[in-house]
Amino acid sequence: MTGARLVAFAPWVVLLTVLAVSCGGNGAEPLASSTPGTASRATSSPSVSPTPTPEPPKELRVAFINLMSPFTVDANNPVAADTFDERLDVVIRRLRAFNPDIVGVNEASWTKAKGSSVARLAKELKMEPIYARANPWIPGTTKEQSDQLVTQQGFEEGEAILSRYPILRPDPHRINPRTSESGEGRVALHVVVKTPGALGEVDVYITHLTGGGDRLRQAQTADFVSFIKATRGAGPTIVMAGSDDPSGAPLYDVYEQIGLRDVGGSGPIVTCCRDAILGDQPPLKARTDLLMYDRMKVNLAEVFGDEPDERADGTPLYGSDHNGLEAVFPVPPLIDPP
Numbered sequence: 001m002t003g004a005r006l007v008a009f010a011p012w013v014v015l016l017t018v019l020a021v022s023c024g025g026n027g028a029e030p031l032a033s034s035t036p037g038t039a040s041r042a043t044s045s046p047s048v049s050p051t052p053t054p055e056p057p058k059e060l061r062v063a064f065i066n067l068m069s070p071f072t073v074d075a076n077n078p079v080a081a082d083t084f085d086e087r088l089d090v091v092i093r094r095l096r097a098f099n100p101d102i103v104g105v106n107e108a109s110w111t112k113a114k115g116s117s118v119a120r121l122a123k124e125l126k127m128e129p130i131y132a133r134a135n136p137w138i139p140g141t142t143k144e145q146s147d148q149l150v151t152q153q154g155f156e157e158g159e160a161i162l163s164r165y166p167i168l169r170p171d172p173h174r175i176n177p178r179t180s181e182s183g184e185g186r187v188a189l190h191v192v193v194k195t196p197g198a199l200g201e202v203d204v205y206i207t208h209l210t211g212g213g214d215r216l217r218q219a220q221t222a223d224f225v226s227f228i229k230a231t232r233g234a235g236p237t238i239v240m241a242g243s244d245d246p247s248g249a250p251l252y253d254v255y256e257q258i259g260l261r262d263v264g265g266s267g268p269i270v271t272c273c274r275d276a277i278l279g280d281q282p283p284l285k286a287r288t289d290l291l292m293y294d295r296m297k298v299n300l301a302e303v304f305g306d307e308p309d310e311r312a313d314g315t316p317l318y319g320s321d322h323n324g325l326e327a328v329f330p331v332p333p334l335i336d337p338p
Contacts, residue, residue: 036110065324066106090319104240106208108160127162132172132189134158246286263301
């Protein structure tokens with residue numbers, strides 16, 4: 001979630017601090033599970049099976065979007081929460097039209113009121129999900145204490161990757177330094193996806209770095225890049241990196257240094273950020289979300305979610321305060337051995 005939206009839940013920061021002092025702990029590994037609201041380790045959901053592919057695919061289709069969590073800073077303006085189910089429907093319809101093989105999601109959330117956005121995406125898109133919790137989490141707490149906080153506070157948020165193909169090795173990573181020591185933490189999620197074509201195993205990464213200013217975000221980006229370098233294999237790599245600060249310094253050159261390339265686009269690539277999600281809104285002007293790759297080519301890259309749907313009363317409704325990104329990568333033909 002953005003730093004602004006996190007402020008609304010400041011009371012849980014106090015509870016986190018109390019638990020850390022009273023319970024101690026040796027520090028937990030980052031939590032990863034099939035869906036938010038669960039306590040399992042980094043495993044895929046046994047209830048969702050990848051869609052079988054009758055022949056090797058000719059392309060790999062990837063989508064990435066910030067869902068805009070239902071948390072708000074203003075109790076008198078609950079629009080983000082009140083429209084969340086409708087907004088998720090908007091996103092799902094657009095993703096179905098694109099028919100992605102891999103989806104990355106920033107601000108994946110679970111709340112008592114709205115349930116799990118990841119579980120809903122997985123069900124509607126028939127994809128295998130992996131989720132890593134970013135908040136609530138503070139240093140010094142165990143996995144069990146973090147699970148307890150989720151139950152007590154009735155919410156959590158983090159990063160998610162969904163795949164049409166089998167996920168072999170999920171690997172979450174806590175980003176350092178934290179955005180704040182008493183409040184918001186950041187997490188990266190890495191999965192290895194086994195594609196049925198010539199691309200083979202594909203390393204997929206996602207993170208959401210927000211708040212704290214340019215210097216902190218630069219340090220977090222460096223940590224994320226180090227994580228990528230230490231864990232990616234010899235095959236293709238896809239990296240999705242989101243932010244919410246249109247005025248922040250661009251950090252694409254840090255990713256270029258490890259061989260990643262931006263997908264570019266056939267038109268203007270702008271992703272951030274709408275002041276409101278209801279009613280007519282001006283076009284976005286900033287790029288804060290990156291979709292990058294290596295060891296592949298890209299055939300198509302464009303934004304989605306830049307046009308609203310219409311509610312029953314005729315009011316325009318956007319799926320998020322961000323535009324999403326989608327890209328199509330051609331899969332080279334399999335070469336028979338001599």
